Amino acid sequence: MTLLILYLRRGERENHDAIPLKGLMLLHIGWTICSTFYSLSVATSAKQLISQVLEYYLLYFLLVRTITSVRTIHRIVFAMMMAIGVCCLFSLLEVYATWSILRIFPQKLWITYNGGIDPIYIEWGRGLRVRSTFPHPILFGDALAMSIPLTLYLLSVWERQYQRILLWMSLGLMFWAIYKTSSRGPWIATGMCSMLLFVLIRNEIRKYLLAIVVVTVVALLARPGIWSTIAGLYSASTDPTSPVGSSYLYRDALNQAVRNAVDKDPTRALLGYGLGTFRELGLDITFFNSVHRWFTCDNNWAAFLYETGYVGLMIIGALLARTLIIAFKNYRHLPAPDNYLSGVIFIALGGFYFLLLSVAGYSWGQQGYMAWILISLVVSHSRVAPEGFEESEDDDVEESQSHYELHAA
DSSP states (O other): OHHHHHHHHOSSOOOOOOOTTHHHHHHHHHHHHHHHHTOSSHHHHHHHHHHHIIIIIIHHHHHHHHOOOHHHHHHHHHHHHHHHHHHHHHHHHHHHSOOOGGGGSOGGGOOOSSTTSOSOOEETTTEEOOOTTSSSHHHHHHHHHHHHHHHHHHHHHOOOHHHHHHHHHHHHHHHHHHHHTTOHHHHHHHHHHHHHHHHHOOSHHHHHHHHHHHHHHHHHHHOHHHHHHHHHHHHHHTOTTSHHHHHHHHHHHHHHHHHHHHHTOHHHHHHOSOTTHHHHHOEEEEETTEEEEEOOOSOHHHHHHHHHHHHHHHHHHHHHHHHHHHHHHHHHHSOTTTTHHHHHHHHHHHHHHHHTTTSOOSSSSHHHHHHHHHHHHHHHHHHSOOTTOOOOTTOHHHHHOOOOOOOOO
16 A cells, blocks of 8 residues: 555656556456355455455556666565565574564464464474464465575675675575475475576576585585485375375365365356355365365465356466466567576466465465565566567567666666
């Protein structure tokens, strides 16, 4: 809302260029409105709809309308990385002081997993898992998996010494914190993103990644307990009798239950049950030959299907996929090294979409805001790209974009 007020009060004349993704956004809004009218909880779905329109789509509109230089994009990414660095400092307190920053808020506002006793997250089989200011350790891990590639990119282009020091400190804390989340999905996503970085981004990032590999190997040799923890988590994941293994198998049972729920009624298959209804009302899921009511949908793609039906799933899938296409086209058509920014955002967003398979991270936690900021930045990058960046004539991005003069980074 602060950004909106500043946007409305600014003295500049706004440009009237078409907004990329606008058609898919309006289509998604229209479909979710229809779904809301048929929701199991109209009030909850209406609140979720308003939240996503304001916090995702309005934010996207404001950023795309106002960003006119690559320097601004770099500053926004730097600010996000510093914020994640602060979150990592909070996670240090969780491990070494057994104290959560969430304690500064009233107890009734805590999201807890131990009966409301303490916001510290301790899980049998994994021990203490850090989550900082995030609702769950997996969500914190998701944000870290997105942030590590972006931090490495800034280190490859940033020249100011004190900012580079802050970035290196934050990067070290990010790797430490993602290990302490004990979350398999973020670990896998970080590895995948790192491999894509090495392949697609051909600058100092490759040297940094090699150095990180060396440091990791040294750490594993010096601290065998680290490798034992990782190996133990992998072993537990294959054991269906352990909590870790059962959480892995739960995803399959969840997907089947969601499909059964929407397929039993043609209207539900079309419109779903309404935004936010899974977490509020839950769903009966058959798991280990017993039926229990679950309120966590640990697969956001399944949540899209449950809440907005098959059509809603296709619309949001097309919207999110379109952002990846824009990012990849920027990477392909911009000359190096100008294309690396879009390439890194492509990798970060791809990692986020992969992580949606293991947790409802789209509309539950800060990483959803981070994703839409990155979507805004990659679209803005194509609009403020240097001269010579042109799409093919049949590409709708070219039809809706104008080029601005690139300010010196």
